[in-house]
Amino acid sequence: MVYARYCLKEKKTCVRWVERYFDDCLCNLNDEVSFALGIVSLICWGVAEIPQIITNFRTKSSHGVSLSFLLAWVAGDIFNLIGCLLEPATLPTQFYTALLYTVSTVVLVIQTIYYDYIYRLCTHGRTKICQKDEEDEEKKPLNPPKTMGSAISIPGESYKASPRKEFYYTSARSLAGSGTPPLRTSYFRVAKSGPSAMTIDSGSSSDEDETMSTLPVVTAKTITQPRPIPRQAGFGTFLAASVSLPLQAKSLAEKYAHASSRRLLNERIVEHSALGQWLGWLMAAIYMGGRIPQIWLNIKRGSVEGLNPLMFIFALVANATYVGSILVRTIEWDSIKANLPWLLDAIVCVLLDLFVSFKTIYTAPIKF
Numbered sequence: 001m002v003y004a005r006y007c008l009k010e011k012k013t014c015v016r017w018v019e020r021y022f023d024d025c026l027c028n029l030n031d032e033v034s035f036a037l038g039i040v041s042l043i044c045w046g047v048a049e050i051p052q053i054i055t056n057f058r059t060k061s062s063h064g065v066s067l068s069f070l071l072a073w074v075a076g077d078i079f080n081l082i083g084c085l086l087e088p089a090t091l092p093t094q095f096y097t098a099l100l101y102t103v104s105t106v107v108l109v110i111q112t113i114y115y116d117y118i119y120r121l122c123t124h125g126r127t128k129i130c131q132k133d134e135e136d137e138e139k140k141p142l143n144p145p146k147t148m149g150s151a152i153s154i155p156g157e158s159y160k161a162s163p164r165k166e167f168y169y170t171s172a173r174s175l176a177g178s179g180t181p182p183l184r185t186s187y188f189r190v191a192k193s194g195p196s197a198m199t200i201d202s203g204s205s206s207d208e209d210e211t212m213s214t215l216p217v218v219t220a221k222t223i224t225q226p227r228p229i230p231r232q233a234g235f236g237t238f239l240a241a242s243v244s245l246p247l248q249a250k251s252l253a254e255k256y257a258h259a260s261s262r263r264l265l266n267e268r269i270v271e272h273s274a275l276g277q278w279l280g281w282l283m284a285a286i287y288m289g290g291r292i293p294q295i296w297l298n299i300k301r302g303s304v305e306g307l308n309p310l311m312f313i314f315a316l317v318a319n320a321t322y323v324g325s326i327l328v329r330t331i332e333w334d335s336i337k338a339n340l341p342w343l344l345d346a347i348v349c350v351l352l353d354l355f356v357s358f359k360t361i362y363t364a365p366i367k368f
């Protein structure tokens with residue numbers, strides 16, 4: 001094993017648990033300090049987004065944090081993960097840190113979308129509709145009686161023979177058609193309901209009755225033209241990709257173990273990956289640019305209310321220790337060069353976070 005040889009050269013044996021669980025070899029003080037810094041970075045990233053998640057939960061809103069900033073994080077995270085897998089000069093703690101913050105950011109993104117779109121719509125004038133639709137959906141028999149269909153008639157109005165001329169509250173399905181997701185309905189369902197709703201209108205009058213007994217009442221006015229795929233479908237796809245990411249973690253980790261088996265970092269004979277480097281630079285550009293929407297949002301609102309400063313403080317410490325973990329391990333140009341995108345990104349983010357944190361602390365007291 002490469003590391004064993006390296007450790008033999010250093011007249012030391014590797015730290016077993018580190019070798020076993022992190023696939024890393026610590027044979028001198030530099031290695032140990034580098035690993036410790038990497039672990040501090042990992043822990044800081046592990047907790048960094050929790051304060052913001054709690055703030056959002058408490059305020060039932062995510063207005064303080066920019067969704068574009070979070071989406072940029074997730075996009076950067078994907079390139080980061082693949083870049084770490086491909087570039088042998090990156091440390092194992094870099095990969096595990098990337099895995100950890102990808103998961104926590106996906107949670108924060110889901111929460112942000114929920115409070116920004118679903119929760120807000122349902123609490124602003126549509127609460128009753130959402131709740132009623134929800135209840136109705138749950139109570140509705142699979143094959144409802146012909147007379148009632150699945151629409152919700154206005155209370156007090158008697159049901160007439162011609163259901164099409166009746167007035168109804170907007171049903172959950174037509175809400176989906178209008179691009180407004182009903183409460184606790186996933187974006188996947190919204191996206192799915194679009195095409196199926198389009199087909200309803202095409203039926204002839206003879207089979208309409210049949211259709212009406214099993215499907216919600218959809219008048220020609222509600223859906224006449226094929227509609228473009230709703231914007232939420234894009235979110236659905238994005239979420240599907242994001243959520244499936246942790247599921248692939250095992251195979252990624254296996255691939256990582258494979259990649260690091262050819263890692264000769266400690267012996268300074270490193271086979272660099274051009275693709276890994278490209279992905280690293282792409283990641284750095286996305287991460288650095290990703291701060292702009294957040295800073296812009298703060299400036300536009302003239303306040304940082306709703307934004308938990310602890311997130312940026314933890315990110316700051318995490319980025320600083322991340323840089324430390326790389327530099328303490330080795331300052332040989334070959335290794336620094338290969339790690340340049342990761343180093344540059346973390347340094348620039350430290351500077352940007354100093355700006356955001358100081359502004360946040362200056363304008364608002366820390367609330368947890």
Ligand SMILES: NC(=[NH2+])NCCC[C@H](N)C(=O)O
Nearest residue numbers: 073101102105287345346349
């Ligand atoms: N999802 C995340 N938290 N990703 C970490 C991003 C790391 C990057 N250096 C930054 O601070 O922007």
